[in-house]
Amino acid sequence: MGEELPHVLWTYRTTPRRSTRETPFSMTYGAEVVIPFETSFPTLRMSSFSLSNNDGLLERSLDLVEERRKSVMVQVAYYQYKLKQGDDSNVPGDLVLRKDLGTAKNPAWEKLEPNWEGPYRITSVARIEAYYLEDLDENVVLN
Template sequence: MYYPHGNGVAQAFNKKLYNILKKVVSQSKRNWHEKMEEALWAYRTTYRTPTQITTYSLVYGVEAVLPLEVQIPSLRVVVNEGITTEEVVHLRLQELDSLDKQRLNAQQRLECYQSRTTKSYNKKVRQRSYQVGDMVLAVRRPIVMNKKGNKFVSKWDGPYVVVEAYTSDSYIVVDQDKLKVGSINGRS
């Protein structure tokens, strides 16, 4: 549950959506659910650096026509108004044919981006491993930083003694009274 690498994509999306909602919600912050559609539209039509394309175009094979482009006709809207239905169908089929290639390119760019990000992150990480009998501290979960009166409370629990160590950086720990605390993840 507290292993961020396990659901990183979902966490990244939620963080981005939260930041967008903060910008579109009024001062009361009680109507956030009413602004969800706008926030999702903004997310889906915004260029993503990792894929170098919008998520909307990855789904539909074409960039979204923004409401402003309809009110004040853009070149793209004007050009599409002058073509026949048969030409529209032909163009749409071409767009859909190129969609698989766009998705593959986006996937490759995303993998390269993730590789660079992981490499950059791993430069800063100090790998640690613990043996049976080592004393360790564990991060207190959940970390609550905004509560009044908890400003000086430690972020760490323990010390604990490692009683079992697994190859996946998981450890079974007990407290000083030899009461089993449970398993902890050594990576987070």
């Protein structure tokens, strides 16, 4: 397992996040990472790279760091707004999952036990973020 950790971290650091549309690597270093595959094959980015121009390009990208951070902050605010909007959009007839409160835990499952149960259908809205549910066989779900 220990030999897989660097590969997992590399993948995590070079995958764009949905909320920022940026990779953690690019947010930290201000540039996109060059993956090992690109160094072995001629790609546009590698063929246009020149060591003599690299310092100038890095200086220009550093000048744009603050603008890039502001752009990401706007993207995060929009993402959070859309998440909130999505939370309020449950209407009667929607299928939802319900958090498993763990009243009947199977001791053999331990950490592998599901955290959610369902699906359930919303029959009506009780109050903000609270709904009356029924299972798919139209049996009313209590609590």
